[in-house]
Amino acid sequence: MRAETRYILMAVLVLVILGFILTYLPGDKAGTDIALNKLKIATGFTLLVLIFLFGFAVLVYIANGSIDLSDLLSEQGDSKGASMSRFQLLIFTLVIALSLFLVVVSHMEFPDKIPPEILTLLGISASTYAVSKGIQVSGSQTTSTTTAETPDVVVSKTTSTPADTTKG
Numbered sequence: 001m002r003a004e005t006r007y008i009l010m011a012v013l014v015l016v017i018l019g020f021i022l023t024y025l026p027g028d029k030a031g032t033d034i035a036l037n038k039l040k041i042a043t044g045f046t047l048l049v050l051i052f053l054f055g056f057a058v059l060v061y062i063a064n065g066s067i068d069l070s071d072l073l074s075e076q077g078d079s080k081g082a083s084m085s086r087f088q089l090l091i092f093t094l095v096i097a098l099s100l101f102l103v104v105v106s107h108m109e110f111p112d113k114i115p116p117e118i119l120t121l122l123g124i125s126a127s128t129y130a131v132s133k134g135i136q137v138s139g140s141q142t143t144s145t146t147t148a149e150t151p152d153v154v155v156s157k158t159t160s161t162p163a164d165t166t167k168g
Contacts, residue, residue: 004057011050015043085132092125 019039061067096118104110 008050011046015039015046018042083132085129089125089129092121096122 019036058067062069100111100114
């Protein structure tokens with residue numbers, strides 16, 4: 001088992017043990033509710049720290065060259081250039097995820113309803129990417145079928161000699 005998996009399992013085990021201890025702790029109901037609320041907050045911040053550490057580990061692997069990001073924004077195939085639709089999808093998703101994270105942190109609760117404007121922007125960005133991929137696929141299919149459908153035609157000329165025409 002990898003070291004990262006062991007650390008995650010240990011953190012989950014500690015949280016489960018704390019939950020059982022706080023749930024079955026003798027005392028009044030109000031004290032138990034306060035303890036459970038503190039456990040919820042502690043669990044949330046523990047998950048936040050774990051996600052931060054995973055992100056930091058990914059950044060370290062990127063800096064070391066273990067993770068290659070050269071193809072993250074580039075297109076495959078003939079164009080081999082940067083893709084504006086991939087970049088737009090990446091940036092929109094990161095900005096909206098960061099904004100949602102800041103809203104959750106400031107209010108200490110997840111919003112009841114995500115505004116439809118945000119979902120519309122994400123949908124536009126995702127459909128731009130999907131349409132660009134569709135154009136690429138259909139463009140590559142048309143070029144491959146046009147080259148496959150035009151076989152090489154060999155034209156042979158027959159020449160007749162005047163001796164052939166005079167025989168009779």
